[in-house]
Amino acid sequence: MIEYRTGNDLDLDEVVEVYVESTLGERRPVADRERMAGMLREANLVVTAWDGQRIVGISRSVSDFHYATYLSDLAVRLSHQKRGIGVELIRRTQRAAPLAAVILLSAPAAVDYYPRIGFTRHESAWILRPGEELRG
Numbered sequence: 823m824i825e826y827r828t829g830n831d832l833d834l835d836e837v838v839e840v841y842v843e844s845t846l847g848e849r850r851p852v853a854d855r856e857r858m859a860g861m862l863r864e865a866n867l868v869v870t871a872w873d874g875q876r877i878v879g880i881s882r883s884v885s886d887f888h889y890a891t892y893l894s895d896l897a898v899r900l901s902h903q904k905r906g907i908g909v910e911l912i913r914r915t916q917r918a919a920p921l922a923a924v925i926l927l928s929a930p931a932a933v934d935y936y937p938r939i940g941f942t943r944h945e946s947a948w949i950l951r952p953g954e955e956l957r958g
């Protein structure tokens with residue numbers, strides 16, 4: 823029985839463990855505790871999935887609750903994948919801000935996941951990475 827909770831008052835070590843055990847940790851700064859703490863603290867829409875006392879999945883977003891929700895990280899422990907937890911985390915994220923579009927950048931391992939569950943590919947998404955210089 824999986825339970826879902828909303829909120830970012832979570833144990834950082836447990837959250838980092840979910841990132842690592844889902845494999846998303848390979849693409850996130852899990853070794854930088856301060857940065858991970860900031861990512862968790864400043865996110866304003868975090869949904870977690872629990873199996874008993876253990877966090878088994880997380881959806882971490884920044885939302886204005888009126889127009890756009892940026893879903894930055896979605897991770898489900900390998901031991902709990904393919905049971906519908908990822909979809910349910912996104913469904914609850916969307917429901918928390920029903921007027922807002924859910925926007926994300928897919929990790930390579932999940933490029934087939936998002937179209938499968940109902941996302942539409944956006945052909946004009948653009949990114950300015952930290953430290954990249956604007957021209958003009």
Ligand SMILES: CC(C)(COP(=O)(O)OP(=O)(O)OC[C@H]1O[C@@H](n2cnc3c(N)ncnc32)[C@H](O)[C@@H]1OP(=O)(O)O)[C@@H](O)C(=O)NCCC(=O)NCCS
Binds near residue numbers: 846898935938
């Ligand atoms: C991507 C991820 C969050 C999906 O979570 P999940 O709980 O396993 O997914 P769900 O159970 O909700 O899957 C729903 C459907 O998509 C399918 N699916 C799951 N992962 C998939 C993938 N990577 N590619 C394609 N389809 C996938 C499932 O088989 C399921 O199909 P079904 O309904 O026909 O059975 C999880 O695999 C994960 O944590 N991956 C590693 C981290 C990552 O890449 N995160 C995305 C960052 S943008």
